Amino acid sequence: MKKQVTKWLSILLPLLLGVFLIYYTYDKFTPAQLKEIKTHFRRADYFYVIISLIIANLGNLSRAYRWKFSLEHMGYKSSFANNFMAISVGYLMNMTIPRSGEFSRALIVKKYDNIPFDKGFGSIVAERIVDSIVLLFLMLLTVLLQFEAVKKFVLDKIPLRETIYLLVIGGTLAIIALLLYFYSRMKFILSLKAKISGLKEGMLSVVRMEKKWPYLFHTLFIWVSYLAMFYITIFTLQETSDIGFGAVLSSFLVGSVTIAITSSGFGTYPVLMAKILFFYGIAETAGSAFGWIVWFSQVLLAIITGIISIFLLPILNRKK
DSSP: HHHHHHHHHHEEEEEEEEHHHHHHTSSSSHEHHHHEHHHHHHHHHHHHHHHHHHHHHHHEEEEEEHHHHHHHTOOOOOOOHHHHHHHHHHHHHHTTTTTHHHHHHHHHHHHHHOOOOHHHHHHHHHHHHHHHHHHHHHHHHHHHHHHHHHHHTGGGGGGGHHHHHHHHHHHHHHHHHHHHHHHHHHHHOOHHHHHHHHHHHHHHHHOTTTTTTHHHHHHHHHHHHHHHHHHHHHGGSSGGGTTOOHHHHHHHHHHHHHHHHSSSSHHHHHHHHHHHHHHHTOOHHHHHHHHHHHHHHHHHHHHHHHHHHHHHHHHTTTTO
8 A cells, every 4th residue: 555655646746746837837927928938839940859859769779779788798688679669668657657667678678588677677777877977977067167057046046054954864864774784684684685686787787898888989979969959959949049058058957857856847847947048048938838849849759659669569579
């Protein structure tokens, strides 16, 4: 019962937050502003959206190819098609239950390529760690290039005292958890260690693999493609077509973090995109329309590729 409640809360809370933000934001708009947003949708050049989705899909194809390096290092082979379809299904699943996509990816290659779940999942965790490092690097780069903007938009709004309290509490809990993990003989802890041991090989595969440089090349290609995808979309609206690289980078990061935290970014993505673009001088109506166009196109891509993959997986892996 408790697991069911947790599951439904993980689905409903982000959706409710999105609904609240949509209502709170657009309730403040005048009828003229709402009409202006609709005009932006009508006048948008969706050719650039199509190009951006092609680029995004190239990044996903590269992600599927990158995955095989860590799997091969552990002695397992999976087809490129299965990898890509597993990733596509994972993106679709993440829009429903947060972080369920990682589990579904590991389950798919277990079912169709006979790769142990813990090894497959470990390789996915390793991917997330590498991608998080890249995202952190981009954040630091943004802070260096756009320090004043970041300071006004983010840092000045963070309550310092509460942040320090949270860091102290979080650090203390982390230390306690580590001590229990390494020194406790509790049955639960020992069972947890046994499960984690199966993940270690997958997580360390990136460091130990022979083809680490091709792996890192694809990592770079993936993030360049995602940034290029976002950059192309600024030409969809005339109002956003001439924003500088600093604004593009800041907006891209805000969108990436929003989707990572809320899984799908429903409601939160367009609202926060409008806020960050308004900071760079783009009218909130144009920023809002831009946010919805980018968010909806990404969601549409995930839905289409995910559903197609669900149907194709059993057909292409049918035993003859």
